[in-house]
Amino acid sequence: MNRILITGNVAAAWGARLADIDYCPAFPITPQTEIIETLAAWIDQGEMPGRLVMLESEHAMVTAAGAAAATGVRVFSATSSQGLLYALEMLYNVAGWRAPFVLVNVSRGLAAPITLEPDHNDILAARDCGFLQIHCATCQEVLDSVLMAYRLGEDPSVRLPVLVNLDGFYLSFTREPVDIPDPSAVREFLPPFDAGTIRFRASAPESQAVAVLSGGPYSYFRYEMHLAARNGLAAYDRIATEFEASFGRNWPAVEAYRCEDAEQLFVMMGSFATKAKAAVDSLRAAGWRIGLLRPRLLRPFPEGLFRYWMRGKRGAAVIDQNISLGSGGVLYSEVAAAIHGQPDMPLLTSFIGGLGGRDIPPEEFFEMARIARDAAEQGQAPPPRLLYTADELRETRKLQTLARVERARLSGGEQP
C-alpha cells in the first residue's frame, strides 16, 4: 500500500492521473492552481501521458473540455469560485451536449467582498446546470471521488459531466495521509472510456436535433437530461459498491455517521463535516444520542437516503456553509423538500456558518445540538441562526473604522 501525505489539490491531480486522462484544458485560479501545476509537471516529466493546454479563460476552458469530451476522449479540468462562475454559461451548455468529463471545483467564497477562503456558494451556483455533483470531506475522498466521477458520468444511463468539489484551504492546501491506489486496480475499476456514440469529428458532421427549438422539443431534451441525472442515483450506488469491493473504502451517496440509534442529527456537507463528526464523538461521550448525515452526492439529490436516515429522529440541525441571499441555507431547503409530507420526520433547525472559511469551533456544534434538541422537544423551530459572535462584529467594526479614516484622508480631510 502506498500511503503518502498530500494536499487535496494533489489528491485531485492523482485522481486525474490514475484515470488516464487524455486532455486537460486549464486556467489558473487560487486555490485550485496546484492541481494543474501538478499535472503539468507530471506530463512535462513524462510521468503520465495526456495533453494539458492553457486556455485564455475559464469560459474557453470549459468550452474546450466539452468539445474534447464530445469526441470521446477522457477529459479533466479544474477551477474555483469566480472561475466557475465565469464558465457558468458554458457549464449549462456543455451539460446539454451529453458528453461526460470531470471538472474539479475548489470551493472559495464569491466576491464582492472578495475572499480566498471557502464556502459553497460557488459550487451551488452550478447546482441546476446538469452537471452531477460530488462533495468531498477528506483528501482521500477527493482522489477516490474523481475516479468514481468518471464511472458515474460515463455510465450509459447517465452520460453527463460531473463536478467534484473540495474546500479551498481546508482540503486544497491541507496535507493528509492518502492511499494511492494501484494503477492496475484502477484500470480494472475504471477501464478506458468506451465512448460508443460520442464520436464528434470535424470532418463528419451529424445531428440529433435542430438548432433552435420550440417549447415541446426543448422540454423533451431538457427533461431527458433530468432523467439521466436521476439515473445517477442507481448508477452511483452500483459504482460505490464496486469501488468498495476493489479498494475497501465505502463512499455512500449520503454518509451516515453514528446515526443508527441517534435521536438528533447534524446535517452538513464538505470538509467542515469532519468537525461535526468530532463534535458527535464528544457529545456521544457526554451521553447524547446524536449522529451526522453528510450528502456526498448533491446532484442527483438522494432524497430517498435522507428519508431513510431521518425517519424516527427527533431533531436535526442543518448547517449550511452557503447562503441563498434573500432566502437562507440551500441544503436546509433541499432537505426540507425531501422530507416534506413524509411520516415521522425530525424537526429541522437551520444554521448558516463557515461563510468565507469562518471557523466553526466545537462549542458551536454543541450549542447547535442543544438548540435543535430543545426545538424538537417544543415542536417549534427557531428562526435560522447565523453563526456570528459579538467579537466578530467588533473585528468588523475595527475594519470599518479604518476604512472611514482612510476615506476621510483620501477625500481631503472631509469627515464622513
Add this chain to the structure above:
Amino acid sequence: MKTAGRILGTAFFREGYEVQDAPRYGAERRGAPIFAFVRADKNPILERGIIRRPDLAVVADDTLAPMPSAGVLAGMDGHSLMLINSHETAETWRGRLALPGRVLVLPASAEVEVEGRAALPQVGAACAGAAARLVGVIGPDALAAAIRDELGHLGEGVVADNLGVASHAYDLLAAEAGAVTERPPQAADAWQSPDWIDLPFEGAGISAPAIHAGLTSELMQTGLWRTMRPVIDPERCNHCWWVCSTFCPDSAISVDGKGNPHIDYDHCKGCLVCLAQCPPHAIRAVPEQREQGRE
C-alpha cells in the same frame, strides 16, 4: 514556515502518526505573515482548520509576536508552550506578551551573526528540528528522513545544510524532550455558550463592501514584492517606445518624450514580462537583494 510544518508533519507520519498539516496565508506576497499548523494523532484526525488552542507555537520571526494581525498569541493558554526565535530571553517574552505558559528561546549557534534572528540560515529547519525534539515522540532518524522527503528535490547540498541545522537544534533541546504534551479534547459535558448576536440591518451606506478609490493601488508599494529586478540597458534599447511599456501588466514602465523607458521600481513586481518581450534584449534581471545591498 510551510516547509518547516511539512518537515514536522512528515516526521510525525514516519513515526506512525496520522497527520494533518497546512500553511495559512492570504493573498501571497513577500513580507506577509504566514503560519502553518500541524496536527498529529494515533487516531484519524477529524478536527481541521486553524488550531484554536495550540500545545506548541513556534515563532520563527519575533517581530511578529506583538503584531495583532499575525495572530501569534491566539489561543495560547497555560498548557501552550511557545518556542520563539529571538536574541532576547524567554523571561522577557513571557513578561512582554503576558503569556501564562512556558516560553523557550530557539537555540542557535552563537557564531552566526545576523541582524534579525528571522534571517538565520535554514531557520525553518531549525524550528522543525527543535519542535520535533519538544514533542518527544520523533526520533532523529524520522527527522532526517523527513528533511530528505521535503527537500530532496532541491539537491544534496540543501539537504545537508538543513540536516545540519535541524539536528543541531534537535540536540540542543535534548533536556526539553517531551516538554510539549497533548491536551485532552474539548469535552461536551459543559461548554461556554458562544456569544452569538443577531446582526442588525445597516444601510448600504455602511454595510456595502465598496472600495472605490483609484489612488490606492498607487499608494501600495508593490515593488516590495520583487525578488528579481529588471534593469534596462540604455545602450541596447532601440527606443521602440512601446513594447516593454505596453506589455508591463502593472503599467510600471513609462516612456519619456525622447523614447527612453523608465521603470517605476515602487510598483514593479519583478514579473519580468518586459525582459521576455524586449526585442533587442535590452533588459536583464538582477537579484533584488543584491541591488538593495548596493544602494
